Amino acid sequence: MKFETYEWKKHGMCSNMNQLNFFKLALDIYARNDLRKIIKDANILHGGTYDKSEIITTINTSFIGVEPERKCEAGDLVEIRICLVKISFPNDIKCLLQR
Numbered sequence: 723m724k725f726e727t728y729e730w731k732k733h734g735m736c737s738n739m740n741q742l743n744f745f746k747l748a749l750d751i752y753a754r755n756d757l758r759k760i761i762k763d764a765n766i767l768h769g770g771t772y773d774k775s776e777i778i779t780t781i782n783t784s785f786i787g788v789e790p791e792r793k794c795e796a797g798d799l800v801e802i803r804i805c806l807v808k809i810s811f812p813n814d815i816k817c818l819l820q821r
Contacts, residue, residue, distance in 0.1 A: 730745075755784075760784050761781075761802075764783075766780060774792065777792070777802070781804075785804060788804060790803055
């Protein structure tokens with residue numbers, strides 16, 4: 723299954739948007755919330771060892787009041803998610819699941 727098809731079926735179909743607008747919004751959110759730059763600017767570098775609170779604090783500095791979802795594998799951080807609430811325009815929220 724193509725990435726776009728998977729994302730549409732998993733997330734987009736319940737968005738009350740058409741596919742084109744859903745993916746345009748996703749790209750806009752990604753461009754406005756460059757997590758790689760935020761992490762890099764805080765000198766949190768690939769391969770380093772950091773306390774999870776340091777990462778959370780760094781992200782909270784850019785996204786006031788938002789606690790991201792973290793995905794770890796074998797003790798390594800592999801993904802950071804910023805969760806959104808679906809209203810007329812998406813707002814950042816505290817993710818409900820912490821990994």
